[in-house]
Amino acid sequence: MRADAEDNRRALLDAAREVFVEEGTSVALDKIAKRAGVGIGTLYRRFADRDALLRGVIVDTFESMTAAVRAAQEPGAAQPSWERLVRAVADLGIGPALPIIFRERLDLIDEPTVAASMREAIAAVEDVYRRAQEAGELRADVSFLEIQMLAGMLSMGRPTYPPTVEPGAITDRLVGILLDGLRLSPGNSALPGVAMVFNPLDPADRAAVERAVAEENARIRKLRG
Numbered sequence: 333m334r335a336d337a338e339d340n341r342r343a344l345l346d347a348a349r350e351v352f353v354e355e356g357t358s359v360a361l362d363k364i365a366k367r368a369g370v371g372i373g374t375l376y377r378r379f380a381d382r383d384a385l386l387r388g389v390i391v392d393t394f395e396s397m398t399a400a401v402r403a404a405q406e407p408g409a410a411q412p413s414w415e416r417l418v419r420a421v422a423d424l425g426i427g428p429a430l431p432i433i434f435r436e437r438l439d440l441i442d443e444p445t446v447a448a449s450m451r452e453a454i455a456a457v458e459d460v461y462r463r464a465q466e467a468g469e470l471r472a473d474v475s476f477l478e479i480q481m482l483a484g485m486l487s488m489g490r491p492t493y494p495p496t497v498e499p500g501a502i503t504d505r506l507v508g509i510l511l512d513g514l515r516l517s518p519g520n521s522a523l524p525g526v527a528m529v530f531n532p533l534d535p536a537d538r539a540a541v542e543r544a545v546a547e548e549n550a551r552i553r554k555l556r557g
Contacts, residue, residue, distance in 0.1 A: 341378050343368040345392050348385055349429045357386060357436045386433060387443055394449035396424050401456040414464035417457070418514070419507050421483035428484075434532070435545055441532055451533060471516045475527035482510055 347367035351359050361382060365375040379385040400420035404413045411419075433440070440446050461479060464470035486506050530537050 337378075340368070340370050340374055341388075343370065344375055344378055344385070345389055346425075348389050349393075349426075352386075352389065353429050353432055357382070357433055361385070383440070386437060386440060387446055389429065390433060390440060390446050391449045393424075393426055393430055394446075394453040396426070397421065397453040398449075398456050400424065401453075401460055404460060412464060412469050414460050414470055415511050417460050418479065418483045418511060421480060422486035422503060422507050422510075426484050434541075435548070438538075438541060438545060441538070447533060454531065454533070465516075468516055470514055471520055473520075473523050473527060474514065475529050477530050478528050479514065481528075483507075486510065 344364065348364045351364050351367055355363070361375055362372045364385070365372045368375070375385070379388055400417060404416035404420055409416060441450070457480065458476045461470060461476045465472045486503060532538055532541065
């Protein structure tokens with residue numbers, strides 16, 4: 333792919349992720365093209381339809397996670413791999429895009445490319461955190477999903493940072509606070525409840541999500557009258 337074509341694709345994926353969060357997955361595609369700074373024709377040349385764009389956003393997100401795992405495992409760094417991975421996820425800027433997309437289009441999990449990218453990312457991420465727990469670096473009473481959720485929250489918090497604060501500096505502080513709470517230490521407090529475990533590729537978890545989504549949609553319809 334030519335450099336300009338890849339730049340356009342990257343801009344469209346980033347814009348789509350932002351707009352889907354702001355307005356949902358049924359938003360007019362020309363809004364996404366405008367946000368990306370390209371014409372609607374360019375969007376359709378890169379993504380044939382809305383479903384192709386949604387798949388593109390999902391697959392790109394999971395591929396970014398897998399790439400973050402590879403980068404975190406490169407030798408020679410002062411920090412352990414799991415700490416570098418937490419920071420990398422916080423820097424990805426993923427935000428709430430995946431939950432919003434799957435809430436509206438859970439059926440996309442059945443797409444082979446989506447399922448494959450999700451499976452690879454989950455396995456890679458969990459392997460890093462599991463090794464850290466086995467090495468006594470990472471506390472064992474938190475789940476891999478909870479770590480990813482916490483790191484993901486930092487990635488979507490930047491627009492809410494005070495305008496007088498340099499985003500990179502506050503992210504460094506927030507990641508530091510998060511890492512300090514995740515490290516295994518004699519001073520760790522017991523966590524309330526039980527660790528959250530969820531895998532959208534597991535049939536039981538998938539069924540639970542489908543029920544929850546149906547109930548939420550029914551609640552919304554009732555509120556709207």
